[in-house]
Amino acid sequence: MRKWPRRTIVKAGLAGVGVGAGWYAFNHFGADRASVFIGRAANYQADLAKVIESGFKELDVGREEIRGRKVLLKPNMVEPRVGMEHVNTNPAIIRAAAQVLLSLGAKNVIVAEGAGHRRDSLLVLEQSGMSEVLCEDRIPFVDLNSAPVIDVENVLGLSRLPYLTVPAILREVDFLVSVAKMKTHHWAGVTLSMKNLFGIMPGRIYGWPKNVLHWAGIIESILDINAAVKTHFAIVDGVIGMEGDGPIMGTPAPAGVIVMGRQAETVDATCCRVMGFDPDSVDYLARAGVNITESAIDQRGEEIGTVARPFSLIEGIPAHAKIRRTS
Amino acid sequence: MDWLSDAARQLKSRATPGGGFGLHASGEPDPASTAWAAIALCLSGDTRDLCVKACRHLASIQLPDGRISVAPRYRHSYWPTSIAAIAFQLIPGFETAAQKTLEFLLSNGGLHWNRGTDKTYGHDTSLPGWPWTAETHSWVEPTALAMLALRCASLDKHQRMRMAIAMMLDRQLPSGGWNYGNTTVYGNMLVAAPESTAHALAALGRVVERSRVAKSIDLLRTELESIRTPLTLSWGIMGLAAWGERPKAADSWLEKSFLMQERYGAYDTCLLAQLVVARLARQGLAEIGGNGVRT
Numbered sequence: 001m002r003k004w005p006r007r008t009i010v011k012a013g014l015a016g017v018g019v020g021a022g023w024y025a026f027n028h029f030g031a032d033r034a035s036v037f038i039g040r041a042a043n044y045q046a047d048l049a050k051v052i053e054s055g056f057k058e059l060d061v062g063r064e065e066i067r068g069r070k071v072l073l074k075p076n077m078v079e080p081r082v083g084m085e086h087v088n089t090n091p092a093i094i095r096a097a098a099q100v101l102l103s104l105g106a107k108n109v110i111v112a113e114g115a116g117h118r119r120d121s122l123l124v125l126e127q128s129g130m131s132e133v134l135c136e137d138r139i140p141f142v143d144l145n146s147a148p149v150i151d152v153e154n155v156l157g158l159s160r161l162p163y164l165t166v167p168a169i170l171r172e173v174d175f176l177v178s179v180a181k182m183k184t185h186h187w188a189g190v191t192l193s194m195k196n197l198f199g200i201m202p203g204r205i206y207g208w209p210k211n212v213l214h215w216a217g218i219i220e221s222i223l224d225i226n227a228a229v230k231t232h233f234a235i236v237d238g239v240i241g242m243e244g245d246g247p248i249m250g251t252p253a254p255a256g257v258i259v260m261g262r263q264a265e266t267v268d269a270t271c272c273r274v275m276g277f278d279p280d281s282v283d284y285l286a287r288a289g290v291n292i293t294e295s296a297i298d299q300r301g302e303e304i305g306t307v308a309r310p311f312s313l314i315e316g317i318p319a320h321a322k323i324r325r326t327s
Numbered sequence: 328m329d330w331l332s333d334a335a336r337q338l339k340s341r342a343t344p345g346g347g348f349g350l351h352a353s354g355e356p357d358p359a360s361t362a363w364a365a366i367a368l369c370l371s372g373d374t375r376d377l378c379v380k381a382c383r384h385l386a387s388i389q390l391p392d393g394r395i396s397v398a399p400r401y402r403h404s405y406w407p408t409s410i411a412a413i414a415f416q417l418i419p420g421f422e423t424a425a426q427k428t429l430e431f432l433l434s435n436g437g438l439h440w441n442r443g444t445d446k447t448y449g450h451d452t453s454l455p456g457w458p459w460t461a462e463t464h465s466w467v468e469p470t471a472l473a474m475l476a477l478r479c480a481s482l483d484k485h486q487r488m489r490m491a492i493a494m495m496l497d498r499q500l501p502s503g504g505w506n507y508g509n510t511t512v513y514g515n516m517l518v519a520a521p522e523s524t525a526h527a528l529a530a531l532g533r534v535v536e537r538s539r540v541a542k543s544i545d546l547l548r549t550e551l552e553s554i555r556t557p558l559t560l561s562w563g564i565m566g567l568a569a570w571g572e573r574p575k576a577a578d579s580w581l582e583k584s585f586l587m588q589e590r591y592g593a594y595d596t597c598l599l600a601q602l603v604v605a606r607l608a609r610q611g612l613a614e615i616g617g618n619g620v621r622t
Contacts, residue, residue: 010592081518117507119468120522122556122591135590146350146595151400165401186513204359204397205404207459207466208507215438215463249515317513 011140035298036261036270041239048096055260058300067105072173076181076196078116080128086242086252091133093237114144145203156227159220165205178231182241189282189319191247192271193234193264197225222284234267235260243311255309265290266297276310278325330585335371341596346380350595362410363600370607378418385411386424393431403461406469412476437465449511454494466508471526478613503542521550525562532569557584561601569611
């Protein structure tokens with residue numbers, strides 16, 4: 001019988017990691033760099049760390065930048081179900097990203113999520129398979145639904161939210177990585193790096209589901225959250241994505257890719273192209289204020305054309321109606 | 328020391344000087360944690376002083392309209408009101424505070440609308456229950472909590488209870504169980520979540536005919552066989568208890584769940600308290616008794 005490590009995995013906060021590192025998570029970081037890497041990974045048994053390591057190299061993320069940093073990996077674990085690999089960020093991606101970041105000298109790596117639909121966070125960890133990986137690799141987990149919170153200004157102010165209440169832990173880390181899943185979304189068109197940040201919004205303030213954000217305007221909330229809490233890096237798990245009625249009820253879409261970059265907007269735009277969608281027709285990408293045209297993005301790794309895998313959409317869902325790429 | 332005593336000891340250690348309980352060992356007082364700790368310690372029977380202090384703390388943060396929010400700044404997130412209402416009714420001396428919470432619940436609820444011909448959602452969006460936070464739709468778990476608070480006050484026949492029962496039955500999935508609160512979206516049937524199913528069954532226990540929720544009871548009974556995480560296990564046992572069932576191994580499951588802190592770290596106060604309540608409230612949460620508050 002396997003023995004669990006003595007160290008427990010769920011943390012109330014980031015005790016021991018250190019406080020006072022500043023508000024790095026709220027600053028734009030490398031926002032002017034629009035290189036995006038696409039790596040191939042046929043399945044979750046592939047050498048994912050090698051793919052992610054290659055991506056970091058291509059994107060000039062090296063030891064000098066990562067050494068000593070406190071890293072937070074934010075997966076998408078909206079509604080886990082046993083054996084459903086297309087719903088959530090696969091734990092193998094988290095394991096690989098943590099391994100590479102630690103090898104580059106990260107001071108520590110934590111995983112944090114506020115599951116969008118399910119209130120039993122420990123069951124979410126177990127049913128998603130994340131628990132096993134975190135225990136084996138001794139990576140702490142923070143439940144963002146119940147962690148201490150702070151209020152930050154709604155700098156963009158597109159939604160009806162007067163301010164944003166976010167986990168205080170975001171000011172204790174200095175390298176926030178959105179580790180999203182490549183999925184269609186029946187309200188937003190697609191859910192990728194930017195939409196993944198809905199999961200940082202604490203459930204005890206915004207509910208399960210985070211219905212406040214829906215009433216405040218989903219598209220506007222995505223933009224407001226991403227303006228207030230900037231990711232430093234984005235990794236999208238498209239090894240097995242979801243097509244059709246995402247983000248929960250769709251079907252597996254084995255795209256076989258991992259997409260990475262420093263800028264969530266351009267990473268998401270590249271993902272859209274891989275999925276066969278026009279990013280300019282995705283409302284929140286069109287309104288993000290970033291040049292997401294294909295020619296403006298320095299594409300590294302695989303070419304989009306060689307990995308493109310059109311994701312199916314659902315007729316009758318308004319958010320799907322206009323996003324199919326036609327040229 | 329048996330696990331129940333250990334859990335009570337851990338709960339007591341979370342009490343702050345002002346009577347509130349923190350969500351975690353060293354945290355600021357948290358309303359939901361305070362209410363759950365009061366309920367659990369009251370049922371465990373040996374710490375009346377802590378329960379009274381906890382309720383005094385809750386009464387001190389109660390807003391004039393009766394609500395108790397997650398924090399004064401977040402008055403719109405008022406879902407702890409229902410849990411506080413149960414605590415106030417369980418511990419003598421807080422009748423006025425209890426009545427205010429009940430009046431708040433009876434005069435507030437989620438956003439609802441007549442869906443007309445819109446087929447986006449499968450459920451009847453006009454049936455009112457309660458939301459997690461103001462100005463949002465009603466969802467299964469906060470509605471269940473509010474129903475339990477009203478049931479502790481013997482308000483089973485109140486119009487809001489009748490509407491909430493209708494809402495809960497309407498949100499039940501055809502194959503049994505409840506999602507967080509949708510049935511279908513764009514025609515796709517969603518999947519039952521055991522914690523939501525458990526809350527719904529705890530609230531509906533003995534106020535609807537068993538046949539109307541039989542598939543959900545079967546589903547929960549089956550799912551609980553393999554679930555040991557404290558929130559779902561505790562609520563699952565309370566949900567089945569509301570229907571006169573208690574798995575033979577329930578007590579050992581609860582102990583195992585308590586001991587899983589070795590793996591997951593110290594549980595938050597709500598989870599610890601819910602394990603204790605599931606162990607002690609053998610007939611379910613709606614049957615733990617009130618102090619005769621009426622509104």
